[in-house]
Amino acid sequence: MTGDPLFHDGVDLVDIGIMGLKVVVAFGFLLVATMFMVWFERKLISDMQNRIGPNVAGPWGLLQTFADGVKFFFKEDLRPENADPLVFRLAPYISAVTAFLSFAIVPVGGVFKDVPGTTGTVNIFGRETFLQVADPPIGILLLLAMSSIAVYGIMLAGWSSGSKYPLIGSVRASAQAISYEAALGMSVVAVVILAGTLSTHDIVAHQAGGINTWFLVTSGVIPFIVFLIAATAELNRPPFDLVEAEQELVGGFHTEYSSIRFALFFLAEFMNVITMSAIMVTLFFGGPAGPIFFGLTWFWPTIWFMSKVMVFLFIFVWFRATLPRLRYDQLMDLGWKVLIPLSLFWLMFISLKELRASNDWNWIATYAAAAGGLLLGGTLLITALRAGDRAYQKDSEDA
Amino acid sequence: MVDTIVFLVAAVICLTGALGVILARNPVHSALMLVMTLFGIAVQFVSQEAHFLAAVQVIVYAGAIVVLFLFVIMLLGVDTAQNLEIGALPAQKWAALCFGVGSLALTGYIILAVDNPVTGRPGMGGAIDETANVRLLARSLFSNYVYAFELTSLLLVIAVIGAVVLARKPVKQLPEEAGR
Incomplete structure (x- = not known):
């Protein structure tokens, strides 16, 4: 049997309750994590630039994001006269919903032992279940599907604003996303070939045997590097943030948005950073794998998972603080002429390696x-x- | 019971989207309605346990192809409601009507003529064992249908090369254009 053991013996009210609990916890976690991510980014960048950064609201400025969020709620909600009313309202929700959904497949904890596919469960209210919202058979493909739907949020926001700069920003964004999705997908496929499964839970279970079984090592660092670069481009983070290049496009696709609609885009952007970091940890760094010391055994994997994600959040902020923005032709050259051939070649190499191993060539x-x-x-x-x-x-x- | 409800909801989504594609006055709205139809079909795939096809449906059709449609619509600037009476081919309306009625009649005939739609053969996309979904699909694609598969990819390569050749700037320009 595959999939979450919660559903193996039928579905009753307790199962539905556990499911609801998981959804609520994941939702709340993402919201709170986003709040602190914004603070973390501002604080870290100001450290790297020899500034102080937010320090008034709460201790070390911790409540700054909360204050900003409250302010967003009370701002006037503007809609430009030329805007397409329906699509203008729809776009922020597409961005936010896809950002929430892609986190559902990330296993955030559970003790995975060396035997693949059998463990990683925790006991909640007497039921065995995975510590992830969903473990669909298509697993990691849900991330690709959601990131391709997220393009609509940006594209429609720019178009429906009825204004020039947002339109240019959104056309840039969609071209960039389509170009880098190929490289992103191929580095995911490299991991999928090695794991022999699409399910994120099974991918993590394959990496439970220590650092030398992590796909970072077994796939030979290249898919990870390609994934990191392509993910940065997918997230429209610096150095690939041409979508919202202030000097050229005012604010890019969200120029015309204000109030809570703008906040939704902002939320989606930061949530996607967290999700992409979590996916990288899942695919290449063993997810919640790590040594278990003392006390609660189910507690340690989650701690390991969080610390690994933190490292990637730091790296993304570090990128932003240190790398200058690429020119558009450099962006396209890097995507099409370097990353795609490289990941294609590496994919074929890994397939050959696997074929050789299974056919004894x-x-x-x-x-x-x-x-x-x-x-x-x-x-x-x-x-x-x-x-x-x-x-x-x-x-x-x-x- | 659940299957029936899922089918009905997804069918309503599909048909609403399909009607929206032809009835919406704005091309961008039409494209969005097409996405809605594709989502409905993806739900149908999931209810047939063809999870992989559902994912591919969303990634490829909704995620890439309709995005390209939108791209073209936005870049060409035809994203406003247009009067369809101007510049339309005179025979087009009648041809469309004939084809529409014809295909409706054909569909109706198939529904009426086939008394038992259940063939009893296992589906190729939907698998009995849900983990074997991708494996079964790959096996049939790269064994029985390998020539069709390779020919299709060849066709796509030819299309890409053709597009690149057409899109390249002409090397020799007319003298009055060269000064610009």
């Missing part, structure tokens, strides 16, 4: 064939890129 012959294929493909690709550059230069000289 001669390893010298296999890797010789791989090297030959790499040489041929690489030469073709470099020739094509050179030819493209030459043609581009010739065109610009002629014009």
Whole structure:
């Protein structure tokens, strides 16, 4: 049997209650985490830039985000005259809902032992269940589906504002998201091939045997690096935040939004940062895996999970504080000419490795064939890129 | 019982979306209605236990193809309600009417003529064991239908190359344009 053991013997009221509890806890956790993430980002950036940052509302400025949130509620809700009324109202909800939904597949705790697929459950009210809101058979594909639906939120917000800068911002955003989703998807597939399953719970269970079983190591760091870069681009975080480049586009797609609608976009953006960090931990860093010391056994995995997520939240803020924004053509070059070929090649290499292992092929012959294929493909690709550059230069000289 | 309710809700979503696509005056609204239809179909896939197809439906159709539609609509600036009487082909309306009635008649005939719609054959997308979903699909795609699969991907590559060639700027420009 696969999936959450909660539903294995039928569904009764207690099961539904546990489900509701999980949803509420995840919802509340995300909201609170977002609040502190905003504070964390502002505080950390001000540290890196030798400033003090928010320090008035509450101890160390901790309540600053709360104050901002309350202020958003009481602001006037403006709608531009040219805006499309229905779509203008719909767009922020698409952003926020997709941001909430993608967190549902992240396993946030549970003790995973070395045997894959059997553990990772906790006992709530006498029922065995996973510490994640949902474990659908499509698992990680839900993240890709939600991130592709999230594009609508940004795109429709920009279009429905009936104004030029938001439209340009949203067109940039959707082009960027579509370009980087390919690289993102392929680095996910590398992990899926190794794990042999799409379910996030099983992916985590495969990494329970210590650091050398983490997919970061077994997939050979490259899928992780590609995923990190592509995720930063998907999140429209610096250095890929051309979507809201202040100098060029005022505020990008949300220029015309105010009050609580703007707050929803803001919320979605920060929640997506948290979700992407959590997904990276799940895919490459063993999720809640880690040593268990003393006391409550179910408590430690959640602590490990949170600390790993914190590291990635720090990295995202660090990116923002240190890296300058890319130019648009550099963004597209990096996506299409570097990340996609790299992840495609690495995907084929990993598949070959798995095939060799399962069919017991001669390893010298296999890797010789791989090297030959790499040489041929690489030469073709470099020739094509050179030819493209030459043609581009010739065109610009002629014009 | 649950299946029936899910089917009915999803069918209403599909049909509302489909009607919306042709009845909405604004092309962007039409595209959004198309997304609604695609979601309805994804729900139908899930209720048939074809989870993978449902995910792919959302990722590929709703996530990429309709986004491209919207992209084109926004870039070409046709995103306002237009008077359809101007510039329409005269025969188009009648041709559309004929095809519409024809396909409706065909659908009706199929519903009436087939007395037992249950074939008893297992579905290819929906699996008996839910973890084997992807595996079964991949097996049939890369064994029985491998030529069709490869030909389709070849077709897509040709389309991409064609688009790139068409979209490239002409190398030689007319003298009066070169000064710009």
